[in-house]
Amino acid sequence: MAKDKKLVEAITSMEDDFAQWYTDVVKKADLIDYTSVKGCMVFKPAGYALWENIQKELDKRFKATGVQNVYLPMFIPESLLEKEKDHVEGFAPEVAWVTQGGLEPLQEKMCVRPTSETLFCDFYAKDIQSYRDLPKLYNQWCSVVRWEKETRPFLRSREFLWQEGHTAHATAKEAQERTEMMLNLYADFCEEVLAMPVIRGRKTDKEKFAGAEATYTIEALMHDGKALQSGTSHNFGDGFAKAFGIQYTDKDNKLQYVHQTSWGMTTRLIGAIIMVHGDNSGLVLPPKIAPVQVMIIPIAQHKEGVLDKAYELKGRLADFSVKVDDSEKSPGWKFSEAEMRGIPVRIELGPKDIEANQAVIVRRDTREKIVVSLDEIEAKVAETLETMQKDMYERAKAHREAHTYIAKNYDEFKDIVANKPGFVKAMWCGDEACELKIKEDTTATSRCMPFKQEHISDKCVCCGKPAKAMVYWGKAY
Amino acid sequence: MAKDKKLVEAITSMEDDFAQWYTDVVKKADLIDYTSVKGCMVFKPAGYALWENIQKELDKRFKATGVQNVYLPMFIPESLLEKEKDHVEGFAPEVAWVTQGGLEPLQEKMCVRPTSETLFCDFYAKDIQSYRDLPKLYNQWCSVVRWEKETRPFLRSREFLWQEGHTAHATAKEAQERTEMMLNLYADFCEEVLAMPVIRGRKTDKEKFAGAEATYTIEALMHDGKALQSGTSHNFGDGFAKAFGIQYTDKDNKLQYVHQTSWGMTTRLIGAIIMVHGDNSGLVLPPKIAPVQVMIIPIAQHKEGVLDKAYELKGRLADFSVKVDDSEKSPGWKFSEAEMRGIPVRIELGPKDIEANQAVIVRRDTREKIVVSLDEIEAKVAETLETMQKDMYERAKAHREAHTYIAKNYDEFKDIVANKPGFVKAMWCGDEACELKIKEDTTATSRCMPFKQEHISDKCVCCGKPAKAMVYWGKAY
Numbered sequence: 001m002a003k004d005k006k007l008v009e010a011i012t013s014m015e016d017d018f019a020q021w022y023t024d025v026v027k028k029a030d031l032i033d034y035t036s037v038k039g040c041m042v043f044k045p046a047g048y049a050l051w052e053n054i055q056k057e058l059d060k061r062f063k064a065t066g067v068q069n070v071y072l073p074m075f076i077p078e079s080l081l082e083k084e085k086d087h088v089e090g091f092a093p094e095v096a097w098v099t100q101g102g103l104e105p106l107q108e109k110m111c112v113r114p115t116s117e118t119l120f121c122d123f124y125a126k127d128i129q130s131y132r133d134l135p136k137l138y139n140q141w142c143s144v145v146r147w148e149k150e151t152r153p154f155l156r157s158r159e160f161l162w163q164e165g166h167t168a169h170a171t172a173k174e175a176q177e178r179t180e181m182m183l184n185l186y187a188d189f190c191e192e193v194l195a196m197p198v199i200r201g202r203k204t205d206k207e208k209f210a211g212a213e214a215t216y217t218i219e220a221l222m223h224d225g226k227a228l229q230s231g232t233s234h235n236f237g238d239g240f241a242k243a244f245g246i247q248y249t250d251k252d253n254k255l256q257y258v259h260q261t262s263w264g265m266t267t268r269l270i271g272a273i274i275m276v277h278g279d280n281s282g283l284v285l286p287p288k289i290a291p292v293q294v295m296i297i298p299i300a301q302h303k304e305g306v307l308d309k310a311y312e313l314k315g316r317l318a319d320f321s322v323k324v325d326d327s328e329k330s331p332g333w334k335f336s337e338a339e340m341r342g343i344p345v346r347i348e349l350g351p352k353d354i355e356a357n358q359a360v361i362v363r364r365d366t367r368e369k370i371v372v373s374l375d376e377i378e379a380k381v382a383e384t385l386e387t388m389q390k391d392m393y394e395r396a397k398a399h400r401e402a403h404t405y406i407a408k409n410y411d412e413f414k415d416i417v418a419n420k421p422g423f424v425k426a427m428w429c430g431d432e433a434c435e436l437k438i439k440e441d442t443t444a445t446s447r448c449m450p451f452k453q454e455h456i457s458d459k460c461v462c463c464g465k466p467a468k469a470m471v472y473w474g475k476a477y
Numbered sequence: 478m479a480k481d482k483k484l485v486e487a488i489t490s491m492e493d494d495f496a497q498w499y500t501d502v503v504k505k506a507d508l509i510d511y512t513s514v515k516g517c518m519v520f521k522p523a524g525y526a527l528w529e530n531i532q533k534e535l536d537k538r539f540k541a542t543g544v545q546n547v548y549l550p551m552f553i554p555e556s557l558l559e560k561e562k563d564h565v566e567g568f569a570p571e572v573a574w575v576t577q578g579g580l581e582p583l584q585e586k587m588c589v590r591p592t593s594e595t596l597f598c599d600f601y602a603k604d605i606q607s608y609r610d611l612p613k614l615y616n617q618w619c620s621v622v623r624w625e626k627e628t629r630p631f632l633r634s635r636e637f638l639w640q641e642g643h644t645a646h647a648t649a650k651e652a653q654e655r656t657e658m659m660l661n662l663y664a665d666f667c668e669e670v671l672a673m674p675v676i677r678g679r680k681t682d683k684e685k686f687a688g689a690e691a692t693y694t695i696e697a698l699m700h701d702g703k704a705l706q707s708g709t710s711h712n713f714g715d716g717f718a719k720a721f722g723i724q725y726t727d728k729d730n731k732l733q734y735v736h737q738t739s740w741g742m743t744t745r746l747i748g749a750i751i752m753v754h755g756d757n758s759g760l761v762l763p764p765k766i767a768p769v770q771v772m773i774i775p776i777a778q779h780k781e782g783v784l785d786k787a788y789e790l791k792g793r794l795a796d797f798s799v800k801v802d803d804s805e806k807s808p809g810w811k812f813s814e815a816e817m818r819g820i821p822v823r824i825e826l827g828p829k830d831i832e833a834n835q836a837v838i839v840r841r842d843t844r845e846k847i848v849v850s851l852d853e854i855e856a857k858v859a860e861t862l863e864t865m866q867k868d869m870y871e872r873a874k875a876h877r878e879a880h881t882y883i884a885k886n887y888d889e890f891k892d893i894v895a896n897k898p899g900f901v902k903a904m905w906c907g908d909e910a911c912e913l914k915i916k917e918d919t920t921a922t923s924r925c926m927p928f929k930q931e932h933i934s935d936k937c938v939c940c941g942k943p944a945k946a947m948v949y950w951g952k953a954y
Contacts, residue, residue: 041552073517147579
């Protein structure tokens with residue numbers, strides 16, 4: 001039992017030091033490892049399997065809306081990156097440059113893609129000729145590089161995995177519809193699959209993507225009261241089309257510029273799962289995204305028939321992702337390990353259970369134990385996973401609601417940001433100067449102007465001038 | 478009809494110019510596009526969908542043998558690349574170097590991975606401590622970069638997509654077993670799914686992977702009689718383990734070096750599919766890998782009920798991947814297009830067919846047309862796809878056998894290589910000097926020493942000294 005304890009004690013409690021708790025979970029749940037390459041990490045099997053499940057589910061949802069996958073080069077020649085003015089200003093300071101290929105210096109240096117708008121535009125300029133070629137609904141799964149100074153596993157690293165969708169449309173209206181469709185797809189995915197409630201809204205101009213006309217975002221609240229931008233969808237209007245000359249002939253044989261969007265989700269989502277659902281025993285995975293949903297832990301496995309029965313049970317639970325932990329560790333150690341790794345349900349099965357034709361089901365989130373007849377175990381496991389998924393969402397939503405505050409004036413605002421971790425809803429005049437002042441005074445930033453607007457007051461919380469929108473503010477990752 | 482013809486006429490015939498035929502197919506079947514990034518290409522939806530299907534099938538087979546997916550950084554610091562002497566000599570001349578990150582020069586330059594042995598070794602050195610940690614059976618799906626001077630779509634490009642498996646074992650025996658297991662897995666995949674027969678064997682020392690103790694390969698014969706190395710599996714022994722210090726404590730508490738393997742398959746396979754099965758009307762896809770297996774082409778689709786019936790038929794064929802081409806093109810154009818894209822089966826359905834409760838099924842490979850009652854169309858489509866898959870394999874195998882020659886002496890050898898495109902089986906003394914001489918005299922290289930050895934003569938075909946092995950020779954991509 002000493003050993004069992006050690007595994008648990010090795011995690012810092014989240015109340016003591018949330019950042020250290022996070023790092024501990026990431027490491028102890030075997031999600032990542034650090035590498036000799038500064039700012040880059042290894043996705044270990046448990047971490048990568050989460051990404052595979054995210055990919056599978058998102059990819060299915062993308063394809064259902066007509067999206068097709070493609071793959072574009074990882075390199076961008078400097079001249080291509082520079083074609084759209086705002087875009088290059090936003091990204092050039094943080095890219096990695098390749099200057100030598102083989103034994104010779106390159107004539108033109110190339111960066112490793114930090115995002116692929118410029119490559120897609122270069123491609124679309126050739127690929128799109130006529131209105132018949134539209135819309136183009138392309139997506140790619142790849143890794144991108146941004147030369148960050150400070151890095152944290154999943155949340156900010158020099159290389160990360162993501163998908164980037166890039167679409168081209170005949171009209172501004174279609175582009176706007178696609179931008180919102182993908183944002184809603186992201187939000188639904190987070191809520192239905194990751195059990196993570198999100199606020200849907202629009203970024204202020206200050207916070208929008210380099211080169212975009214408008215950026216939409218989903219914002220989630222982490223357990224420590226900080227916000228995490230969890231997915232973004234951008235409407236580019238025809239800005240990139242003009243910079244890259246992407247034109248099509250319409251039905252009246254006139255040349256028109258296309259309207260474009262892009263949208264992305266990244267391995268950051270794994271950080272969000274950890275920080276929304278985790279507890280002081282480690283990771284807690286929503287059943288719908290868990291690579292292993294059920295861990296069967298045999299008790300007294302050396303006794304005759306126990307392991308056979310455990311594997312028989314696994315066979316009966318073929319609708320779920322199930323493993324049997326038949327390693328040589330003690331049951332207590334196995335319990336801790338399954339908890340640390342966030343496996344939604346564990347089933348304890350020993351000689352006495354077998355004799356009584358029963359097993360013990362333990363939920364990871366509530367630790368509730370129920371004794372179940374082996375005759376009805378398939379239904380009980382299904383029910384437990386379903387209830388857990390629902391409860392995790394409700395719990396996260398209740399947490400967010402309990403940590404969402406309203407500020408009617410600047411004193412209230414500053415007080416909340418200083419003392420109550422969470423979202424602050426407050427009115428804003430639309431002036432970037434107020435965003436900058438708020439950030440300087442409090443370190444909070446505007447997270448988004450939610451689609452669901454509320455009227456809190458007539459005046460900007462910062463300057464007192466007439467308000468234009470209600471904004472969610474918060475400290476963010 | 479003029480337009481329909483044009484689409485087909487645009488392909489060079491393979492008898493006139495195989496290389497140009499290949500380039501035409503790749504472009505006209507909409508698999509790739511060229512880019513502003515020299516030597517790199519865009520995988521368009523039809524090309525990427527092939528890779529997705531290859532991935533899905535291989536990944537399933539890997540996982541069935543206990544392999545887990547991970548993801549390691551794309552960058553390798555120079556000092557890490559240099560740790561294994563043969564390996565760095567093999568790869569350093571053809572890597573892309575990153576020398577600047579953000580606005581500052583890097584203290585140590587890094588290359589973009591050409592392959593990840595060094596990264597996996599660096600990781601394993603930390604991750605492996607005890608015999609309990611073994612075996613490690615990891616794989617990653619990613620892109621790699623090799624700064625090639627001459628490039629060709631799918632066959633040789635500066636960036637390509639692949640999977641690389643990297644395993645670590647307690648014993649030399651286990652490593653050898655895994656090396657062969659993965660080679661056989663690759664071979665079975667090629668034969669069962671891609672309908673592409675392969676020769677399984679071992680590379681000579683001259684042709685083996687930089688740093689490997691032994692390299693195993695599968696070699697396929699293309700339609701033009703050239704060989705294509707289609708997958709490789711390497712046994713590293715403990716060479717990398719010693720260079721990187723990867724040791725574990727065995728059951729007797731003694732420190733031991735691990736034994737390692739690596740194995741990979743790449744987007745080259747798409748080139749192989751094209752060159753093994755394609756014809757002068759374009760691509761011919763084996764049913765088991767085709768992203769679209771059946772294209773329903775309505776005839777006189779403006780007439781009442783035709784499109785409804787076509788979509789009803791699609792619904793009934795839900796076990797397959799089916800599309801209805803309801804675009805405004807003429808049926809003849811649609812036929813040519815479906816042929817160009819290699820869609821295994823097309824179904825023609827017009828008002829007269831509907832009246833007669835029938836449809837016309839056309840096989841892509843033989844162009845055989847059969848009229849089928851709509852009552853039994855599911856079974857007929859299934860049967861046609863199955864037969865086509867089998868026939869394509871048999872046809873490719875017959876082609877290979879018809880283009881495999883035996884050379885008993887050097888005159889015969891030179892004559893065959895000069896005049897009969899294909900494989901040449903001939904004996905070899907084991908001396909690299911003979912390989913070099915043969916390459917210089919004929920441009921043929923040793924493809925592999927097949928597992929299935931045959932005794933052709935006692936003497937090396939080149940020098941006449943005692944022979945050690947029968948070797949497959951050929952000109953190669």
